[in-house]
Amino acid sequence: MAAQRICDAMLPELSRVFAVGLAQAAQVVSVFAIAYGAAQLFYGPLGDRLGKFRVITFATLFCSVGSLLAVFAATLDALVFARLLMALGAAALIPLSMAWVGDAVPSDRLQEMLTRTGMGSTFGIVGGQLAGGLLTDALGWRWAFGFMTLLFGVVGALLYIDLRRQQAAPALAEVHSRPALRHGFVKQALIIVTGSWSRTILLMALVEGAVGFGVLAMWASHLHRSLGLSLSLAGALVALFGLGGMLYMAIGPHLIRRFKQQHLALIGGAIVGVCALLLAYTPQWPPAIVASLLAGFGFFMFHNTLQAHATQMAPEARGTAVSLFSSFLFLGQSLGVVLAAAFIDRLGSSAVIALGGVAMAAEGVYFAWALRRRAAAMRPI
Numbered sequence: 001m002a003a004q005r006i007c008d009a010m011l012p013e014l015s016r017v018f019a020v021g022l023a024q025a026a027q028v029v030s031v032f033a034i035a036y037g038a039a040q041l042f043y044g045p046l047g048d049r050l051g052k053f054r055v056i057t058f059a060t061l062f063c064s065v066g067s068l069l070a071v072f073a074a075t076l077d078a079l080v081f082a083r084l085l086m087a088l089g090a091a092a093l094i095p096l097s098m099a100w101v102g103d104a105v106p107s108d109r110l111q112e113m114l115t116r117t118g119m120g121s122t123f124g125i126v127g128g129q130l131a132g133g134l135l136t137d138a139l140g141w142r143w144a145f146g147f148m149t150l151l152f153g154v155v156g157a158l159l160y161i162d163l164r165r166q167q168a169a170p171a172l173a174e175v176h177s178r179p180a181l182r183h184g185f186v187k188q189a190l191i192i193v194t195g196s197w198s199r200t201i202l203l204m205a206l207v208e209g210a211v212g213f214g215v216l217a218m219w220a221s222h223l224h225r226s227l228g229l230s231l232s233l234a235g236a237l238v239a240l241f242g243l244g245g246m247l248y249m250a251i252g253p254h255l256i257r258r259f260k261q262q263h264l265a266l267i268g269g270a271i272v273g274v275c276a277l278l279l280a281y282t283p284q285w286p287p288a289i290v291a292s293l294l295a296g297f298g299f300f301m302f303h304n305t306l307q308a309h310a311t312q313m314a315p316e317a318r319g320t321a322v323s324l325f326s327s328f329l330f331l332g333q334s335l336g337v338v339l340a341a342a343f344i345d346r347l348g349s350s351a352v353i354a355l356g357g358v359a360m361a362a363e364g365v366y367f368a369w370a371l372r373r374r375a376a377a378m379r380p381i
Contacts, residue, residue: 214336269364276357
């Protein structure tokens with residue numbers, strides 16, 4: 001996530017250095033996003049076939065190589081190519097890490113453990129934007145990629161050391177790194193999507209991406225237009241969404257032990273809905289601070305519950321299953337941005353944000369109902 005967001009704040013500087021327009025400089029973001037989304041489907045079967053931990057390790061080291069090429073890029077085209085390589089490596093890390101956790105952690109501790117991995121990815125959203133801006137301002141944009149080179153290199157080396165340790169312990173390697181199915185992606189995907197519960201999870205991911213992440217992209221412009229805030233202040237307020245997510249990841253294990261999953265889904269969706277309504281119609285900007293922070297808390301409460309079930313859709317092809325989940329989430333986000341932008345011209349930004357919140361709350365109600373129904377069906381008679 002830090003690799004994905006590292007370029008956000010440096011776009012004006014890249015535009016100046018390479019003497020191009022801002023839209024052209026933004027290729028370092030858009031190309032990364034396209035390659036990242038497309039590569040998701042490739043890594044699932046690869047992780048199932050070769051071992052998830054092994055693929056994660058070498059993908060991390062590959063990210064370090066891509067980051068190093070970015071440091072020495074002499075042209076914008078060279079930098080875009082380096083970002084393409086970074087995306088091809090980074091695409092493996094989150095879905096296969098989730099899948100590996102699903103393999104390695106008992107089911108009763110799975111959701112709690114996913115809050116810890118979620119803390120890392122959520123911190124990357126905030127930390128990547130912050131590091132990119134600070135390093136670009138203080139030392140220059142190349143230093144930001146130098147930081148990523150070092151980060152990926154160190155983490156990749158630690159993963160490689162642990163991979164060697166696992167290989168030296170055959171029992172551990174067999175449990176945690178054993179390839180699962182040998183089918184191709186299409187056959188594995190069919191196995192997954194033919195299950196009714198798997199289809200429910202994938203549909204939830206698509207809707208969540210659209211009404212959650214997709215509509216979220218409109219929040220900053222809404223605050224800028226409706227309340228007259230500067231773009232930097234509006235962006236800072238929306239960034240509190242990520243901090244709210246980190247807050248949930250920090251206290252999530254306690255909530256998971258206290259509440260049932262259906263309650264977490266219901267409460268999380270409801271919090272997002274209320275906060276979206278508040279942000280959509282507040283006449284002043286201070287309430288937007290609370291709305292954005294709590295919306296992130298509620299969203300990740302819902303998302304973490306959904307993630308836990310995504311890792312359990314198909315244990316025999318977990319890498320493919322989680323990659324499909326990530327792809328549906330990414331597709332939903334893309335569709336949500338397009339639809340939100342189209343409806344804003346007709347309904348206004350306040351109505352679109354409010355509708356997104358209501359839809360998120362409705363999804364929480366439906367998912368809670370589906371979880372209760374599934375629990376009842378699995379209960380011994």
